[in-house]
């Protein structure tokens with residue numbers, strides 16, 4: 001399921017943040033979105049996930065241009081394109097309950113729910129903390145839980161905003177394992193990161209927000 005955006009533009013008052021004639025994110029593709037502080041990376045991810053309305057333009061899945069009347073209420077995008085914030089919001093309740101919350105939104109049998117939950121908890125290395133309150137988790141544990149909660153949804157596209165900022169090597173490895181697994185299942189991934197990590201290593205393309213434009217490069221071009 002391709003994600004398309006056409007003619008995207010966003011202004012804050014008189015200031016134009018970016019203008020992007022066209023972009024396409026394919027299933028199973030992993031892209032590193034780069035750019036200086038304030039270039040508009042978070043804003044672009046929020047627009048692509050339907051959380052923020054652009055000043056102009058439209059996004060579509062499957063190539064069907066179908067802009068929602070109210071950007072945020074679009075059923076087209078809900079659950080299919082998931083945005084993961086760099087400081088994720090977790091619900092009151094345990095680690096397991098946070099993951100169950102995501103699962104309840106899906107039409108799965110009890111067995112399928114259990115299977116996904118157990119796999120997610122293991123991949124996120126949260127087995128010992130499954131009954132702990134999410135509110136007492138460390139930064140790295142929170143980030144792993146937030147990704148596990150997104151992981152169980154099997155989104156068509158996952159947009160990750162600085163997912164590994166201030167994480168240690170073990171947490172980054174756990175995050176990379178989950179992201180690799182999603183990619184194998186055909187999930188398209190777009191991620192921002194100011195550091196080169198195990199998550200960015202496997203990106204086939206780099207999109208750079210610069211001078212209000214989106215420039216596409218391959219990893220090879222970057223290292224050349």
Ligand SMILES: Nc1ncnc2c1ncn2[C@@H]1O[C@H](COP(=O)(O)OP(=O)(O)OP(=O)(O)O)[C@@H](O)[C@H]1O
Nearest residue numbers: 012013017035036037038039040041042043044192
């Ligand atoms: N609702 C808003 N109203 C006005 N300005 C905004 C709004 N949202 C974002 N901006 C501005 O747009 C610019 C881009 O913000 P954004 O968070 O998208 O940048 P970023 O590339 O993700 O930056 P960083 O690398 O620092 O996280 C910033 O200068 C920000 O202040």
